[in-house]
Amino acid sequence: MDLWWLRMVMWARRRPSRRLLFALVGVAVLVVVVVGLERAGWWPDWASADRIGRRGPGIHATPLTPSE
Template sequence: MNNLIWLLRASKWARNPPSPRMVKLVLAIVALAAALVVLEKLGWWPDWARLEHGRGVRLPR
């Protein structure tokens, strides 16, 4: 059933594609998120912006 929903959504997008402005907005958000992940992985994320005690289950590294 889930595949049918995605097929209907894809057909809707094929008939009414998003505007170029919306595509640029989504790509900018994805690029910003990727840049934040890269900064964190390289260790360039500032200490004041790190979370000391997060909520949820702690998994050992």
């Protein structure tokens, strides 16, 4: 049986507290707001991460040339 189905069954049998529900809804709203700001172009550059390759930064940098 899938883990998500078990979790849904447990939530149906024993409902989470109101505090937990408000926390989950708050996190979901925050995620939607951040994604909306980013898609609209209003997200600041300082809060964005640069994409890096699978090997990480600096591992496949330009090769060293012998100094002349």
